[in-house]
Amino acid sequence: MPVSSPKNRGGSKVTGPDETGYRISSYCGGSGCVAVQLGGEVRIRDSKQASGPELVFDAGEWTAFVAGVKAGEFDL
Secondary structure, three states: OOOOOOOOOOOOOEOOOOOOOOEOEOOOOOOOOEEEEOOOEEEEEEOOOOOOOEEEEEHHHHHHHHHHHHOOOOOO
16 A cells, blocks of 8 residues: 655645655744654654654554544544
């Protein structure tokens, strides 16, 4: 199952991948941001801690998460 790529929403711009393949939204003000790397796996990390821990999902897990977000499953 293909992994969807970041989309430009509401004027945000997703920057091109850095040297490690991670992307960060232009909405990032320099703190509290996440960086996402798409590929065979989806990797997410804190943009301030490049060598810190990562969350790693396979394509199926990521697709299920994105579907849940779109369906409002995580809305408070």
